[in-house]
Amino acid sequence: MTMNFAAVAPRHSELVSISDGIATVDIAPAAGGALASYRWWQDGAVVDWLRPADPAAISSRDAGAMACFPLVPYSNRIRGGRFEFAGRTIRLPTTADDPHHEHGHGWRRPWVVVRHEACTVVLRYRHAADSWPWSYEADQEITLADGRLCVTIKVRNLSDAPMPAGFGLHPYFPSTPWAHVQALVSGMWETDTEVLPVRHVLPPVGADPSIGFDVSEVDFDTVFTGWARRARISWPEHGRRLDIEAEAPLDFLVLYTPPGEPFFCAEPVSNITDAFNRTGGRIDTGCIVLAPGLMRSASVRFTPSLAV
Numbered sequence: 271m272t273m274n275f276a277a278v279a280p281r282h283s284e285l286v287s288i289s290d291g292i293a294t295v296d297i298a299p300a301a302g303g304a305l306a307s308y309r310w311w312q313d314g315a316v317v318d319w320l321r322p323a324d325p326a327a328i329s330s331r332d333a334g335a336m337a338c339f340p341l342v343p344y345s346n347r348i349r350g351g352r353f354e355f356a357g358r359t360i361r362l363p364t365t366a367d368d369p370h371h372e373h374g375h376g377w378r379r380p381w382v383v384v385r386h387e388a389c390t391v392v393l394r395y396r397h398a399a400d401s402w403p404w405s406y407e408a409d410q411e412i413t414l415a416d417g418r419l420c421v422t423i424k425v426r427n428l429s430d431a432p433m434p435a436g437f438g439l440h441p442y443f444p445s446t447p448w449a450h451v452q453a454l455v456s457g458m459w460e461t462d463t464e465v466l467p468v469r470h471v472l473p474p475v476g477a478d479p480s481i482g483f484d485v486s487e488v489d490f491d492t493v494f495t496g497w498a499r500r501a502r503i504s505w506p507e508h509g510r511r512l513d514i515e516a517e518a519p520l521d522f523l524v525l526y527t528p529p530g531e532p533f534f535c536a537e538p539v540s541n542i543t544d545a546f547n548r549t550g551g552r553i554d555t556g557c558i559v560l561a562p563g564l565m566r567s568a569s570v571r572f573t574p575s576l577a578v
Contacts, residue, residue: 284298284299284300284301284328284329284331285297285298285306285328286298286299286383286391288386288387288388288390288391288412288413289388289389289414290388290389290415290416292310292311292414292416292417293309293310293311293414293417293419293574294307294308294309294311294414295307295308295309295412295414297391297393298323298328298331298333298336299380299381299382299383299393300381301323301327301332301336301339301380302333302336302339302340302376302377302378302379302381303339303340303376303377303380303381303393303395303410304323304333304336304337304338304339304340304377305320305336305337305338305412305441306322306323306327306337307320307322307323307337308320308337308338308419308572310417310574317510317574318337318444319419319443319512319572319574320337320338320441320442320443320444321337321442321443321532321533322337323335323337333377333378337441337442338421338439338440338441339373339376339377339439339440340376340377340395340410340423340438340439340440341373341374341376341377341436341437341438341439341440341537341539342375342376342395342406342408342423342425342435342437343374343375343376343397343402343404343406343408343425343433343434343435343436343437344373344374344434344435344436344437344541344545345373345374345436345438345440345522345524345537345540345543346372346373346493346524346539346541346542346543346544347371347372347464347465347466347543347544348362348544348546348547349464349466349544349547350364350369350370351363351364351369351370351371353434353546353547354547355434355546356432358403360401360402360403360546361401362401362402363401370466370544373440375395375397375402376395376408377440379395379397380395381393381394381395381410382394382395384409389414389415390411390412390413390414391411391412392409392410392411393409393410393412394408394409395408396408396428399429403429404427404428404429404431404433405427405428405429406425406426406427406428406429406433406435407425407426407428408423408424408425408437409423409424410422410424411424417574418571418572418573418574419571419572420569420570420571421439421569421570421572422567422568422569422570423437423438423439423567423568424565424566425437425560425565425566426560426563426564426565427560427561427562427563427564427565429562430562431562432559432560432562433559434546434557434558434559434560435557435558435559435560435566436540436541436545436556436557436558437539437566437568438520438522438524438537438538438539439537439538439570440535440537441535441536441537441572442533442534442535443503443533443534443535443536444505444532444533445485445527445531445532445533445534446505446507446508448484448486448505448506448507449484449485449486449503449504449505449534450482450483450484450503450504450505450506451479451482451485451501451502451503451525451534451536452479452480452481452482452483452501452502452504453479453480453494453497453498453500453501453502453523453525453536454480454496454498454500455478455479455480455494455495455496455497455498455523456473456480456495456496457470457471457472457473457495457496458470458471458472458473458474458492458493458494458495459471459492459493459495459542459543461491461492461543466543466544467493467542467543467544467548470495470553473494477490479494479501479523479525485527485534486529488527489527489528489529490525490527491524491525491526491527491528492524492525492526493522493523493524493542493543494522494523494524494525495521495522495542495553495554497521497522497523497538499515499516499517499518499520499538500513500514500515500516501513501514501523501536501538502514503536509576509577510575510576510577511574511575511576512573512574512575513573513574513575514536514572514573515570515571515573516538516568516569516570516571517570518568519540519558519566520538520539520568520570521540521554522538522539522540522541522542523536523537523538523539524536524537524539524543525537538570539556540556540558540566540568541555541556542555545557
């Protein structure tokens with residue numbers, strides 16, 4: 271997939287937009303609070319820093335086909351949609367297509383706009399206790415400044431009992447023949463056939479994110495540990511670079527590089543896959559426990575640059 275320079279169709283009526291004069295972000299609150307695009311405008315052309323959603327995805331409110339969606343109240347899969355917490359068994363709804371209740375609730379439900387200014391929009395999702403037996407509230411603050419994008423996620427426990435939690439972002443990036451990723455990490459989780467973690471190991475020789483790799487040469491659906499909360503994506507054939515900077519507790523990086531697809535993902539997250547079923551071991555899995563009324567938050571900043 272080449273970086274997009276084509277003329278852009280009129281914005282969809284379901285989108286909310288912000289702009290700082292350099293960048294524009296379109297947001298689809300009804301599609302899981304997802305970003306539909308993040309782009310720079312140059313001389314009437316457009317550079318997409320995230321994979322843009324097409325009109326069909328926006329109309330169908332398909333968060334998984336968007337540019338980026340929020341992960342709340344946890345990232346990735348829970349084995350069988352089931353875990354034990356504080357002496358009780360939690361069972362989340364599963365289907366043949368979603369056997370592990372992947373990525374929680376936020377991307378499945380509409381969010382509401384609680385503030386909209388020229389360069390900032392704040393979205394909110396409020397969850398009433400159901401099969402997930404805790405009520406909670408999640409906010410996203412999406413801001414542009416000098417062409418840079420910042421997304422801040424907040425999760426607050428509204429219930430009267432401690433709640434396990436995790437959060438993060440699931441951005442999609444355009445894949446090109448020479449797209450390159452570099453991120454300092456120290457380990458990774460090997461997975462089984464259902465992409466669930468089985469063993470913590472060193473990063474693979476020849477495809478170590480700390481050294482960097484070309485997206486076209488790897489096949490990852492992998493949680494990396496010991497992440498320094500910095501990553502750099504480059505598209506050298508186009509002279510473009512995007513630096514990602516995350517805050518604690520987004521201490522893990524999920525890299526998803528499906529072969530042959532026009533996109534890849536680099537996801538700053540606070541927990542490993544199936545974290546709620548892997549607590550108590552020697553290796554930190556990122557399971558956060560929020561006391562009643564407690565809130566955790568973190569920001570992710572995306573800083574693009576062009577070769578001069």
